[in-house]
Amino acid sequence: MFSIFRAPSPTRTNNAYSNPVIYDGGLSSVEFHPPSSKSIMTHRLPPTNASNGNGRGLDPRPFILSSAEDATRTACIPAGQYHRFENASQDEDLVVDRLFRNFFGYLDDCKTANTEPSLFQLLVFLRRADTPLALHMPTEWFGRIVRRAFLVVLATGVWIIYIHGGAWRDPLVTADSFISTVKSLTTNHSSIFTTTTSPTDNKPFIAGMASINYSLTPKTAANAKNDTSHRAKHPDHILDVLTALEYLQAKVGFGEKYVLMGHSCGATLALQVAMGGREKWLSSSSSTTPISNSSSISAMQVKKPIVIVGLNGLYDMPTLIRSPGEKHQQLQALYEEFTRRAFGDDEAIWKEISPVYVEDWGKAEWVMEGKKARQVVLVQSREDSQVSYWQLGAMRKSLLGGEANGNEALEVKELKAIGEHNDLWKEGTRLAEIVVDVMGNLM
Secondary structure (H helix, E strand, C coil): CEEEECCCCCCCCCCCCCCCEEEHHHCEEEEECCCCCCCCEEEEECCCCHHHCCCCCCCCCCCCCCCCCCCCCCCCCCCCCCCCCCCCCCCCCEEEEECCCCHHHHHHHHHHCCCCCCHHHHHHHHHHCCCCCCCCCCCHHHHHHHHHHHHHHHHHCEEEEEECCCCCCCCCCCHHHHHHHHHHHHHHCHHHHCCCCCCCCCCCCEEEEEEECCCCCCCCHHHHHHCHHHCCCCCHHHHHHHHHHHHHHHHHCCCCCEEEEEECHHHHHHHHHHHCCHHHHHHCCCCCCCCCHHHCCCCCCCCCCCEEEEECCCCCHHHHHHCCCHHHHHHHHHHHHHHHHHHCCCHHHHHHCCHHHCCCHHHCHHHHCCCCCEEEEEEEECCCCCCCCHHHHHHHHHHHCCCCCECCCEEEEEEEECCCCCHHHHHCHHHHHHHHHHHHCCC
């Protein structure tokens, strides 16, 4: 349903089938045991010395295990106690049975590439292992509180969530269409992922990115017969998007702190998130098939985004079909075909799903419930041969409701784009710049 993207560097070593996993130039290893074994894995640490690059930690009162006579040989770590293992010996290996399974190779790859490990990546590894980072604090109770709060620090950043286009039906346009943009962001704008330790610096940063897939409408009856993911009809598309947002918000906890971007019909879906929740879209259902699991997975209400970005978007379906404009007149039959397949033959529903027909965006629930002004950013290439620029003009007029640039509760901004309809996501460079621009306006 969605894809999580993270920075591609450093070059990773494939340890998926390695057992043991060897790292630190052969000095350290992690060996995984079979299910019948007493322990899950054995971690071997080299002796502590300058040449090995190891050092003692910050704990002034370590729990020392030793093979010396009368020394403690075993330890039982109480549940909830944060801890770490270090080798105090200068000439013997320390062998410990541990539960960690993923990040040793990552740390070694970072070390080899002379690259600092990503805090976000480490948090993801440790969260998956139900293991929080052990942060050194003056007292244990404070550390136990802060280690949990530290995992939540990620939520102070902003998530970027992308919804692909494809006329609700193109199987070749998927969540992967955001990959070029992610690569451009991580390569050319890496500072946007960097948090700061200064309490006075409120520079927004990207905490994570996701790209959402949703069920598609069939192009033909044969598509629907052979593939269950191509049997969707409104409201299945928007319900899938809401389900993906519910899942992400439940798992990550970013609440409303995200930018929701959509390309083409993805822009329609992004604004539909702002228009209402499950109840609204289920009441307008034209679907003749049972509602998929996406409609019942949760009773949770999606927290709506602080910013919506529409990219070469579709906002007025009735007018698109009746009067697409001289430049796009030859596409009228195509517009009508994919609209009827996705939304049925009831033209009242075509209007109901079109964001341009919201009666008063300035008084919409999404706008009124925001603690700060909501933002809508509209992007449309005048060279687009598939979607006319008038769609942006109509959406902008609907959002402004007579105001020149919006009001205190809703800000509307237009950013430029060039090239063909899909160039934004295919090349990714300009779309990455748009993300950076949007993030800059969150100050």
